[in-house]
Amino acid sequence: MNNISFGQYYPADSLIHSLDARFKVICAFLYIVCSFLCKNILSFAALLASAVILVAVSGIPMRILLRALRPIIFILLFTVVINMFWTTGETLLFSWWKIRVYYEGIMNALFIAVRIVVLIIGTSIFMTYTTTPIALTDALESLLSPLKVVKAPVHEFAMMITIALRFIPTLTEETNRIMAAQKARGADFTSGSVFKRARALIPVLVPLFVSAFRRADELATAMECRCYHGGEGRTRLNVPHCRPRDFVMLFVIIAFGAGLILINIYGVGYTMK
């Protein structure tokens, strides 16, 4: 029970790990923009190459990255199929009954697939794999802080995420304990239909919720005792600071985006519509 890890953080000592989390969030965002800038075959090739470089620099093993892609396999297949069979173009490759596959369709499907894969790999490398959830939360709080002007509860939101992260292992432990207690009294969670199994979980969820509310109440009192009064006038133990490398990374991404636009304009080869 003790080895629950939060999110997908992969501890390593790479350049990307050492970047300021706020810059990584911005970089991830810009990288998404970049992936949508791609229009022709050359720019997609550049995008793919950039993803490979990113993987190499981050020092995250391929098998871990592939795990991130597993949940999206279905979406990936779905979009590929849709693009392949529903794109109409000029070069008909083959047709059978009502199905027509065009050259453009194949290329579009390929492009979209590359875009989705690169999108997932890029954002997970910049954010979840190389940044701890707590750093990510702090980064979001810091980046969203301008919204405080319009009274958006940015600090409260970040505090909520922090507390949620803090209580995931505690509540998991508690769930296991309640399940064990119910099993000891003859509850059966493993057999029967899906519906039956879901019903068997009710006696677990009810005590879990009751205890979660009690914990929340106690935590609120404890926080008050430690002088918590919202985000106003709060200082931080760990203040994020940016270094030259953060700006370099940002510049590289922006330059990459600009490059993609140029390739789109002057590039040759198949262009997606």
Added chain:
Amino acid sequence: MDEYFIRTEHLYCNYKDENGREAPALIDINLNIKKGEYIAVIGRNGSGKSTLAKLLNMILVPASGKIYIDGRDITSGDLTDSDILDIRRKVGMVFQNPDNQLVATIVEEDIAFGPENLGVPTPEIRRRVDFALETVGMRGYEKHEPHRLSGGQKQRIAIAGVLAMEPECIILDEATSMLDPRGRAEVISTIERLNRERGITVIMITHYMNEAVRADRVIVLSDGRLIRDCTPRQLFSDPDFLRRQGLDVPQSVELIDELRRQGIAISGVPVTQDECAEAIMKCLKNKRKKAENGKDQA
């Protein structure tokens, strides 16, 4: 300036029972606690111990009566928000369940939570976190995740979190009741050291008489009333009173009581385990001496 750090006058507090009726939780509590004292508060469940603790750092508001903290009337109603924060800073609190009072996912961040709320500058927070960890003997655990620590370690982190606010008084609300004997010993020795070496006032709410024995003074609450305020020695020399109140009698006191009932004369009022052992040794030695004297005479 007040000579007492905490003073209450005719303090009453009510709570709503399950039927929504007002019921008294505390009745006419008059209490004087000096700076640096080590106080144990005992009483059965529902006797008002936790309510008293929560009144002292303004988590609850009394129905009537006065509370003075460090000479300042905290019931006067003209307190600003920063006054309230200052009271809570001075009177820190450690609760029963270690899991439900740690806020952050990293030890050092959790300890920094109090000073961060108080707006302490960053380098000073760092200094306080290091110092607090050092004091509770948890140096080297800065980057650990609280949920991987033992109960005793978590409670020490909670104490460190309070210490980082530089309090003058720490209230422990049954802070050892969910710990194993080893964790309990860790927490007690930490607290006693803070009291002895740093002069921090300690108010220890407990069910364990062995912990109460070590305090300077014991306060007994029963059904919201303060029924005894004396030294542990005075209290535990009267085991019948404890039994009447439905409280445990420390094993050492129980043993001496039983021996006396069997007609064995034991001098003094031994209360702690060591004292008890010493008293029995002395009694045995006397007996042997008498026996030898008897032999000599024969």
